[in-house]
Amino acid sequence: MTLLEPSVPGAAPSEANFGPLVIRPNEGLALAGGEALHLSVREFGLLAELARNDGRIVRREDLYGLVWSAPLREGDRTVDVYVRRIRVKLAAALPTWTFIHTHVGFGYRFAPRDRLGDEGSED
Secondary structure: OOOOOOOOOOOOOOOEEEOOEEEEOOOOEEEEOOEEOOOOHHHHHHHHHHHHOOOOOEOHHHHHHHHHOOOOOOOOOHHHHHHHHHHHHHHHHOOOEEEEEEEOOOEEEEEEEEOOOOOOOOO
16 A cells, blocks of 8 residues: 555545555654654655655655745755655664665655665666
């Protein structure tokens, strides 16, 4: 199930599983291997938006608008800083997994991969 597919039609999903990462949007909670990731509200919002896009590349400008509810200013690196913070927290909790992939000049994509199980993958 993804964040776009609630278990009850018309209802918000209560949980989405991505390998060992569980996102509970109604609770503002992300669990890595069963343990809570200590994400700020913005970090959680960014992670949830990326996951909601189900493997599609999302532009930095779009992410900023969705999470910060404002247009991204020229040269602003806020999204990049927050993505880095989320990656650090995910790597500490799930060291063999990669969740957020950078597409230089385009944006970011959420596509969970176990690096030990995906030898020869692109990231």
